Amino acid sequence: MPRTRDLQHPCGECAFYDKSVWQPVQSGSISVLARRFTRNDLAEGQALYDQGTESMGVFCVSKGLIALRTLHADGKSTLLKLAYPGDVIGIRSFLTNSLHKTEARALLPSRVCTVAHRDANRVIHGNPSVLTRLATRCISEIDSCHERIIATATTSNKQRLSDLLHGLMAAHGTRAGNHMCMHLPLSRSDLADLIGVQAETMSRLLKRLQDDGTFLVSGRHVQAPVASLTQDMTGHRQSGNA
Amino acid sequence: MPRTRDLQHPCGECAFYDKSVWQPVQSGSISVLARRFTRNDLAEGQALYDQGTESMGVFCVSKGLIALRTLHADGKSTLLKLAYPGDVIGIRSFLTNSLHKTEARALLPSRVCTVAHRDANRVIHGNPSVLTRLATRCISEIDSCHERIIATATTSNKQRLSDLLHGLMAAHGTRAGNHMCMHLPLSRSDLADLIGVQAETMSRLLKRLQDDGTFLVSGRHVQAPVASLTQDMTGHRQSGNA
DNA sequence: CGCTCAATTGAGACCTCTCAAGACACGTGG
DNA sequence: CCACGTGTCTTGAGAGGTCTCAATTGAGCG
Numbered sequence: 278m279p280r281t282r283d284l285q286h287p288c289g290e291c292a293f294y295d296k297s298v299w300q301p302v303q304s305g306s307i308s309v310l311a312r313r314f315t316r317n318d319l320a321e322g323q324a325l326y327d328q329g330t331e332s333m334g335v336f337c338v339s340k341g342l343i344a345l346r347t348l349h350a351d352g353k354s355t356l357l358k359l360a361y362p363g364d365v366i367g368i369r370s371f372l373t374n375s376l377h378k379t380e381a382r383a384l385l386p387s388r389v390c391t392v393a394h395r396d397a398n399r400v401i402h403g404n405p406s407v408l409t410r411l412a413t414r415c416i417s418e419i420d421s422c423h424e425r426i427i428a429t430a431t432t433s434n435k436q437r438l439s440d441l442l443h444g445l446m447a448a449h450g451t452r453a454g455n456h457m458c459m460h461l462p463l464s465r466s467d468l469a470d471l472i473g474v475q476a477e478t479m480s481r482l483l484k485r486l487q488d489d490g491t492f493l494v495s496g497r498h499v500q501a502p503v504a505s506l507t508q509d510m511t512g513h514r515q516s517g518n519a
Numbered sequence: 520m521p522r523t524r525d526l527q528h529p530c531g532e533c534a535f536y537d538k539s540v541w542q543p544v545q546s547g548s549i550s551v552l553a554r555r556f557t558r559n560d561l562a563e564g565q566a567l568y569d570q571g572t573e574s575m576g577v578f579c580v581s582k583g584l585i586a587l588r589t590l591h592a593d594g595k596s597t598l599l600k601l602a603y604p605g606d607v608i609g610i611r612s613f614l615t616n617s618l619h620k621t622e623a624r625a626l627l628p629s630r631v632c633t634v635a636h637r638d639a640n641r642v643i644h645g646n647p648s649v650l651t652r653l654a655t656r657c658i659s660e661i662d663s664c665h666e667r668i669i670a671t672a673t674t675s676n677k678q679r680l681s682d683l684l685h686g687l688m689a690a691h692g693t694r695a696g697n698h699m700c701m702h703l704p705l706s707r708s709d710l711a712d713l714i715g716v717q718a719e720t721m722s723r724l725l726k727r728l729q730d731d732g733t734f735l736v737s738g739r740h741v742q743a744p745v746a747s748l749t750q751d752m753t754g755h756r757q758s759g760n761a
Numbered sequence: 762c763g764c765t766c767a768a769t770t771g772a773g774a775c776c777t778c779t780c781a782a783g784a785c786a787c788g789t790g791g
Numbered sequence: 792c793c794a795c796g797t798g799t800c801t802t803g804a805g806a807g808g809t810c811t812c813a814a815t816t817g818a819g820c821g
Contacts, residue, residue, distance in 0.1 A: 347669060355672050357665055369658050372651065378662070405647030409614065412650060415657035416611050420620070422664035423599055427589060429671070429715055430597050465800060473671055478777055480801055707768060720809055722769055
């Protein structure tokens with residue numbers, strides 16, 4: 278791991294450098310990367326790409342939070358995945374050379390690094406181990422899908438919501454005294470998609486969590502006692518509660 | 520597409536040759552493949568690999584049907600995926616060099632072709648486009664996970680079961696007069712996993728489909744009027760039916 | 762025959778869905 | 792400043808669905 282390489286590498290400054298899919302490129306390809314690499318800042322709500330459009334390349338989230346959604350014929354949409362800093366998105370359409378099946382939209386002010394289609398191909402051609410890294414990212418995605426399927430079959434909606442909120446709290450929360458609090462980056466409807474229920478049910482689930490004292494929710498403001506962050510092994514089964 | 524290569528290639532006789540992940544190897548690697556390639560026949564119920572074991576290589580289903588399941592701590596298991604002929608399995612543990620997260624077990628008498636770990640690496644090293652093919656398989660897997668998530672959010676359990684049975688019928692059914700019939704390769708509990716309900720609910724869903732006249736189910740024998748195979752656009756929403 | 766495991770059925774509690782009506786926040790324009 | 796959208800979120804009520812537990816039936820087998 279020569280330090281000099283880090284500095285020339287466009288991802289060199291990034292906190293996720295060692296896990297970057299572009300990390301193992303040879304010096305020859307670095308210049309390609311460095312020259313064509315672009316950084317984009319996205320405002321909250323801005324789309325990185327739309328469903329049905331062509332792949333512009335491979336994107337890596339550097340800051341913020343990106344939502345991947347599919348839009349249905351009836352106008353509704355389903356949130357499929359949250360992409361956090363370090364996550365690579367757009368691999369699908371890039372590798373299969375097909376249109377985006379999802380849209381990517383910023384839930385928070387975000388920064389995304391882009392390697393254009395042609396350049397990505399060039400870099401991969403120069404160093405196939407980049408492909409291994411891309412494939413590994415795909416596998417992580419499969420793993421998280423499987424976990425989601427298992428969680429759906431294994432734990433109650435209320436429990437999964439609790440788990441989800443704890444996860445979001447870990448990512449977005451700040452400690453204040455003996456409780457954590459955060460500004461929810463998701464709408465009720467998005468939360469509902471992640472749990473797999475209707476929006477109205479989400480409201481009711483949140484109320485039930487409040488009644489239990491696990492969370493204190495008001496609009497997008499969420500608070501949780503620090504104590505609750507380490508437990509919650511109860512109510513894991515389907516209907517899941519007293 | 521030189522015909523000579525097909526014959527030397529170990530996958531050359533396979534119906535899925537042109538889509539084989541091993542198809543684009545150069546002549547140098549063909550000998551590696553041909554020498555170490557193995558075919559395994561699995562009896563119904565026999566495991567190809569167990570959860571928690573090390574990767575033996577990359578497997579390609581050539582015949583039959585393989586179930587990928589995860590076993591939970593409580594002794595129960597969840598069917599995650601059915602692998603049909605042409606499908607490649609075990610990619611996860613191979614690429615990430617980690618233990619199997621699922622077990623693979625034959626639901627029907629099956630044949631599986633295996634490329635041992637070391638040989639697979641050698642072939643990939645010789646021709647990285649094999650990696651692209653592997654990655655593409657991963658992406659298909661992601662797509663089908665996403666479809667499953669969307670289906671869960673979009674259609675009723677009954678409708679999804681109907682869709683599932685139609686799919687199984689297309690794969691396993693034979694035409695007899697003006698109806699299709701098949702021997703179900705799955706237990707009620709497996710069906711339940713695929714839909715995401717309890718086994719008892721599966722029994723009741725099946726009965727409801729029978730009452731509708733969509734299917735005729737008795738044990739593992741399933742029959743459907745040919746007419747029903749092209750329609751079924753009704754009852755697509757959650758609670759889904761009268 | 763009696764065992765075992767899979768599948769069905771029943772009953773009650775609980776949950777979720779749907780439709781519809783309020784509450785709430787927020788921005789615009791008067 | 793306030794009325795008035797608009798969109799989001801909450802709440803209510805009823806119907807229907809699913810879960811759980813438990814008992815029963817059924818199929819395969821020594």
